[in-house]
Amino acid sequence: MDSSFILCFLFLKFVCAIGEEKLDANGYLMYCPCMGRFGNQAEHFLGALEFARRLDRTLVIPPWIEYEHSNRRTLMVPFQTYFNVSKVNEYHRAVSMEYFFDNLAQRVWPIGKRTSFCYTARRGPQSNSCNAKDGNPFGPFWNNFDVEFDDSEMYGPLPLDVHHQAAEEKWQDKYPASRYPALAFTGAPATFPAQKENIHLQKYFVYNEVWMQKAKNWIKANLPKGPFVGIHLRNGIDWERACEHVDSTNQLFSSPQCLGYRNEGGELTKELCLPSETTIIKHIKKAVKKVSAVAVFVASDNNFMLETLASNLKTTGVVVRRLDQGDQPHLDLAILSQSNFFIGNCVSSFTAFVKRLRDVDGLPSGFWAYPLSEPKQKSKKKRDEF
Numbered sequence: 481m482d483s484s485f486i487l488c489f490l491f492l493k494f495v496c497a498i499g500e501e502k503l504d505a506n507g508y509l510m511y512c513p514c515m516g517r518f519g520n521q522a523e524h525f526l527g528a529l530e531f532a533r534r535l536d537r538t539l540v541i542p543p544w545i546e547y548e549h550s551n552r553r554t555l556m557v558p559f560q561t562y563f564n565v566s567k568v569n570e571y572h573r574a575v576s577m578e579y580f581f582d583n584l585a586q587r588v589w590p591i592g593k594r595t596s597f598c599y600t601a602r603r604g605p606q607s608n609s610c611n612a613k614d615g616n617p618f619g620p621f622w623n624n625f626d627v628e629f630d631d632s633e634m635y636g637p638l639p640l641d642v643h644h645q646a647a648e649e650k651w652q653d654k655y656p657a658s659r660y661p662a663l664a665f666t667g668a669p670a671t672f673p674a675q676k677e678n679i680h681l682q683k684y685f686v687y688n689e690v691w692m693q694k695a696k697n698w699i700k701a702n703l704p705k706g707p708f709v710g711i712h713l714r715n716g717i718d719w720e721r722a723c724e725h726v727d728s729t730n731q732l733f734s735s736p737q738c739l740g741y742r743n744e745g746g747e748l749t750k751e752l753c754l755p756s757e758t759t760i761i762k763h764i765k766k767a768v769k770k771v772s773a774v775a776v777f778v779a780s781d782n783n784f785m786l787e788t789l790a791s792n793l794k795t796t797g798v799v800v801r802r803l804d805q806g807d808q809p810h811l812d813l814a815i816l817s818q819s820n821f822f823i824g825n826c827v828s829s830f831t832a833f834v835k836r837l838r839d840v841d842g843l844p845s846g847f848w849a850y851p852l853s854e855p856k857q858k859s860k861k862k863r864d865e866f
Contacts, residue, residue, distance in 0.1 A: 507657030510540035511665035512621045519829025526678040527670020533572040534642040540580045545617045554620040564688045571684040581625045589662040596629045598666040599636040612666045643677045673734045682836035695814035706774035709767045710819030714828045716782035723753035738826040738847045746852040753827045755848035771820040778802045779812035
């Protein structure tokens, strides 16, 4: 045989060998971030990351699910659009879902052998099934990767709490990677709000340089030079309705971030959830004085209160600004994370994301109507789930 042919054959074999990535023998874990908007998805991400680490499986990071109000489209935005997968890898092995399906899926999770995992059967066209693609955003999410499920696995009553129930051992015993190389969950294998033990993981979940630079550029171009206060106002009609439930529950959404997980920080109040104009002005003036601010940046889902704030801060010379380019929540979040002082809504997961980011950098934050003015009393409220 011609020696040149042999050398060529060996070279091609070598190239194929190095081009084929080694698979994780401990398996992979993926899920649909199908509950809520970014703030909720972000809290679930923290729990899913810890769950994957405890099961010692590579986390397949899903795209963010975003919704366009104008045409009601559901968008799948890759994780790395805003954040760095490499930063997540400093804590635990992870790949983007786009990378997984482009490079690994056919070897790990081939078509014809794809099972969806859910705690119990979900309503839908099939009986005794996860119906993992039934409804929005479930269907659009998996369709984005051309996934069709061949089977369902109801994992209940296995727990997801890896901090208190030794869940990892139970999962590894029942679903070993040798038989289940990929676990694909209908929803995030995590709780909402994020468990206290997972909050520290925010340090591996920070904006990439592109978005940090966008925030810096906007601040430089639109705010006077000097310290500024960032505020988040949650006051849309959907939020007003949600706040009507404060009298029937001890916690609501992300309220443990200020009230504590056992209400050791106080009781949930309407003012905490939907602060009055008086409370807002009072907190802003105090924060402006505290950091000698020259500007206030406002992020809101509805009423930015620009005229009201400008009128009340007129004698201080402080300017009030907001984004003018429409709905850009991630630019809002990145700007708020860089303010000299931040005031947010204790109940909001949007605020919670900003608060966690700022805690990573040791920056000060506060909440509307908190600390509570009345002494803490033992709760007699009934605990509901939301």
